[in-house]
Amino acid sequence: MSEKHLENRLSVHFPKMRMISDGLVNLIVFVVLAGLFWLNFYFEWPAWAFWVLIALLVITIASTVWSLFEPMYLYRSWSYEYDEEYLQLKYGIFKKEWVTVPMTKIQSVSTVKGPIMKWFNTRSIKVETMGSSHSIPALDEEVALQLRETLAAFAKSKEVDES
Template sequence: MDEKDLKHTISPHFIKVRLISEMITNIIGFIVLLILYWLDGYFQWPDWVGWILHILLILTILGTIWDLFEPKYLYRSWRYGLDPEYLYLSYGVIKKEWVTIPVTKIQSVSSTQGPLMKMYKLRSIKVETMGSSQTIPGLDEPTAFKLKEEIAEYAKLKEEES
């Protein structure tokens, strides 16, 4: 199956959830850095500690800038498809990945929902096989439940045929 054939995408609300999550993480990172700067001044740590803190600050600022753009590109890149034989996934911003999972190899399908995802009525679907697991993030609740049931049904049917 070609990437163009994968018509299903994740929810547009995923962008907001991801932005909020990343900003919370970045705020905590900046608070930790501020505390470390204060401790550096208070305890008069060696100069090399100050240089390391400056480098960490620059990296944190660059990471924060990337986090403002990354959710939108991640949303645009996520595609998935399902047929009775395979589950197809395509995702990635910098490194594009295409994953094909035979439904006969699927051992379990689960759904997760954190507090931010609950606010926006989103869920993630995790598909586990013997050797790996894949997650489809940020699906609308009805879509997630339907997809989870379809995957489980296809996997059960293929197991019964074997």
């Protein structure tokens, strides 16, 4: 298959949702690190423990800065397309992935709606095959429900046609 542009994109809310999710995780990590720094001060741990905590703090700050830019790059790199024969997914920032899932191999299609997704009225789609699982991380709710029904119908019609 050629490197063509796939027409469907993720929800425009994806970068905000990802930033909120990453922000909550980073907040928890900073709270844990603050607790470890306090324990280091209170119990007078060895000097190497302080330097390990400093290294963890630097890594956490770097990952926090990256988490401010990563969602937009992911949003720009994600696209998908489907027809009666295949579901195609294209994504990745540093490592570009192009996945083609034949409709005949799809065993189940489900949607997931987490607490942050509920705020933005989005869902993710999970497609299961015999040997793997693929997901589309954030679609508007109506689009996700329609896609789930369409993929399930295509997979079922291909299953019926083969027998």
